Amino acid sequence: MDRKLVGVDLGGTTIKFAILTDSGDVQQKWSVETNILDEGSHIVPDIIESINHHLSLYNMDKSQFIGIGMGTPGTVDRDAGTVVGAYNLNWKTTQHVRDEVEAGTGIKFTMDNDANVAGLGERWKGAGENGQDVSFVTLGTGIGGGLIAGGELLHGTAGAAGEIGHVTVEPNGYLCTCGKRGCLEQYASATGVVHVARDMAEEFSGDSELKRQTDDGQDITSKLVFDLAKGGDALAIRVVDKVSYYLGLALGNLANTLNPESIVIGGGVSAAGDFLLNQVNHYFQEFTFTTVRNSTSLKLARLGNDAGVIGAASLALSFE
Amino acid sequence: MDRKLVGVDLGGTTIKFAILTDSGDVQQKWSVETNILDEGSHIVPDIIESINHHLSLYNMDKSQFIGIGMGTPGTVDRDAGTVVGAYNLNWKTTQHVRDEVEAGTGIKFTMDNDANVAGLGERWKGAGENGQDVSFVTLGTGIGGGLIAGGELLHGTAGAAGEIGHVTVEPNGYLCTCGKRGCLEQYASATGVVHVARDMAEEFSGDSELKRQTDDGQDITSKLVFDLAKGGDALAIRVVDKVSYYLGLALGNLANTLNPESIVIGGGVSAAGDFLLNQVNHYFQEFTFTTVRNSTSLKLARLGNDAGVIGAASLALSFE
Numbered sequence: 208m209d210r211k212l213v214g215v216d217l218g219g220t221t222i223k224f225a226i227l228t229d230s231g232d233v234q235q236k237w238s239v240e241t242n243i244l245d246e247g248s249h250i251v252p253d254i255i256e257s258i259n260h261h262l263s264l265y266n267m268d269k270s271q272f273i274g275i276g277m278g279t280p281g282t283v284d285r286d287a288g289t290v291v292g293a294y295n296l297n298w299k300t301t302q303h304v305r306d307e308v309e310a311g312t313g314i315k316f317t318m319d320n321d322a323n324v325a326g327l328g329e330r331w332k333g334a335g336e337n338g339q340d341v342s343f344v345t346l347g348t349g350i351g352g353g354l355i356a357g358g359e360l361l362h363g364t365a366g367a368a369g370e371i372g373h374v375t376v377e378p379n380g381y382l383c384t385c386g387k388r389g390c391l392e393q394y395a396s397a398t399g400v401v402h403v404a405r406d407m408a409e410e411f412s413g414d415s416e417l418k419r420q421t422d423d424g425q426d427i428t429s430k431l432v433f434d435l436a437k438g439g440d441a442l443a444i445r446v447v448d449k450v451s452y453y454l455g456l457a458l459g460n461l462a463n464t465l466n467p468e469s470i471v472i473g474g475g476v477s478a479a480g481d482f483l484l485n486q487v488n489h490y491f492q493e494f495t496f497t498t499v500r501n502s503t504s505l506k507l508a509r510l511g512n513d514a515g516v517i518g519a520a521s522l523a524l525s526f527e
Numbered sequence: 528m529d530r531k532l533v534g535v536d537l538g539g540t541t542i543k544f545a546i547l548t549d550s551g552d553v554q555q556k557w558s559v560e561t562n563i564l565d566e567g568s569h570i571v572p573d574i575i576e577s578i579n580h581h582l583s584l585y586n587m588d589k590s591q592f593i594g595i596g597m598g599t600p601g602t603v604d605r606d607a608g609t610v611v612g613a614y615n616l617n618w619k620t621t622q623h624v625r626d627e628v629e630a631g632t633g634i635k636f637t638m639d640n641d642a643n644v645a646g647l648g649e650r651w652k653g654a655g656e657n658g659q660d661v662s663f664v665t666l667g668t669g670i671g672g673g674l675i676a677g678g679e680l681l682h683g684t685a686g687a688a689g690e691i692g693h694v695t696v697e698p699n700g701y702l703c704t705c706g707k708r709g710c711l712e713q714y715a716s717a718t719g720v721v722h723v724a725r726d727m728a729e730e731f732s733g734d735s736e737l738k739r740q741t742d743d744g745q746d747i748t749s750k751l752v753f754d755l756a757k758g759g760d761a762l763a764i765r766v767v768d769k770v771s772y773y774l775g776l777a778l779g780n781l782a783n784t785l786n787p788e789s790i791v792i793g794g795g796v797s798a799a800g801d802f803l804l805n806q807v808n809h810y811f812q813e814f815t816f817t818t819v820r821n822s823t824s825l826k827l828a829r830l831g832n833d834a835g836v837i838g839a840a841s842l843a844l845s846f847e
Binding site: 354357359362365367369370374375386390461466467468497503 | 658659660674676677679681682683684685686687688689690691693694695698703705706707710776779780781783784785786787788813814815816817818819821822823
């Protein structure tokens with residue numbers, strides 16, 4: 208009999224769900240709003256109810272399922288099945304997610320951190336083409352990463368493996384929310400791109416729509432910067448070059464360290480597409496040595512918002 | 528019955544051997560000179576003969592052995608059991624090492640690259656304390672690395688994982704033998720330290736024995752630089768500070784990426800001991816974010832020259 212997986216992608220605004228075959232084909236998708244009231248105490252009950260409701264809606268039985276996998280913010284204790292410190296969910300104290308979901312659904316449950324899970328998704332069914340060595344970096348409000356090496360997700364001793372956003376790319380550079388200086392996240396996340404743009408606008412004296420809007424006090428977004436750069440705006444082009452330089456340096460050193468088949472770039476900033484990829488690739492070539500330059504390639508993510516549920520579902524394959 | 532391992536550490540000047548218990552205790556050690564004449568065609572026969580000779584000397588039988596593990600320079604194809612491009616052995620063409628050693632000794636054989644194997648050794652019986660996540664970096668004539676994550680050695684898609692020596696620490700910096708610029712190896716290997724010292728001596732105007740010897744055209748070694756710095760030489764202190772800065776940056780970013788329990792520093796330059804470690808640690812703290820700073824520690828290697836044979840032997844545990 209065909210056995211199925213449930214993937215859950217828990218975020219601060221929505222919870223995404225999918226039912227997949229064990230070969231990773233999405234059969235059903237839905238989502239609900241995340242209710243973070245009352246210290247996030249509604250979240251796990253909402254997840255349980257939504258899964259049970261949809262299983263009955265689709266006339267499915269829990270016996271058809273290999274397991275449920277979930278990606279979550281916060282610090283995951285995989286052995287204990289708990290999450291702590293997911294501030295966008297109001298989860299300040301330890302949440303016993305696994306035990307509650309298993310009791311509530313009768314299906315086995317496992318989880319990992321959201322960036323890791325998105326990496327697993329892109330590796331399994333996306334740009335990573337099911338490779339054994341795939342690194343994933345997501346350029347969103349912040350920068351996260353998921354590293355798969357030798358077929359296994361890397362966690363590190365305290366779960367901080369893959370924190371590419373906090374790689375130092377500019378000693379004594381911008382102060383990061385993490386407390387140290389010069390983190391990649393401060394230069395190449397959506398907010399980082401805007402920070403770079405504002406600083407470069409101050410010193411820029413040529414003709415530029417980006418400079419006019421910045422000087423005007425208008426809201427600048429990373430999308431605007433990339434759109435203007437594509438249109439030939441002189442300042443925006445310089446900003447994208449600087450952002451690409453830092454990404455090329457960080458991803459080049461990631462490749463010099465792990466030599467993955469591919470580094471997959473996802474998240475909102477990656478919507479800039481090949482325009483961004485080609486410029487990052489220019490610096491990536493400069494910062495990698497021959498063997499790595501010839502064997503590791505940069506790619507754009509392919510799954511978009513589905514990476515999370517697909518990768519989460521793949522976690523449950525371990526129950527097979 | 529107690530089962531044993533053979534570890535072989537193949538280098539350009541000597542081949543080191545050891546017989547170990549399966550818990551990693553060294554019972555016998557010996558070495559022979561590496562005969563690189565005739566395109567290195569004597570090397571594998573010499574290894575076979577030396578193992579067979581010592582087994583008979585110690586009244587041991589091949590049936591007592593789980594396997595032979597070897598660390599080697601060059602590019603290893605682990606599936607094929609071959610090595611190519613080990614120029615310090617004169618091995619320019621593909622060498623079918625595994626098949627020859629297995630045929631010649633009647634014992635199963637496996638191998639990996641020398642830096643990886645030294646990393647395995649330090650992880651198993653040295654400073655890595657048998658941890659699941661241990662990074663090893665060797666500061667010798669060049670800089671090599673071996674990365675163990677989730678209990679497994681990382682290889683990458685083309686075997687270049689762990690090439691910490693070619694991480695870019697100074698964009699547009701010194702030209703490396705690999706063809707790119709600013710590699711860690713150019714600043715923190717034994718030759719790198721001397722390069723930094725010579726450049727800083729040119730611009731230094733204070734009183735310094737290191738400057739006098741450099742200006743005098745004397746041979747400078749990294750050992751001399753560290754010894755003078757320990758003695759208070761003003762220029763040598765600045766050189767060690769600069770070397771430590773680059774090591775702290777590279778190892779900090781390695782830790783931000785992999786979050787190992789420990790990064791073990793070995794090789795000739797690490798003979799500078801705690802004097803070096805403390806200064807690298809100062810920059811390492813600066814370049815790591817909180818979770819990593821609190822969970823990843825820098826350590827000095829403990830096994831010295833034995834790391835290779837011990838780690839090599841541990842490879843053969845896979846035959847158990």
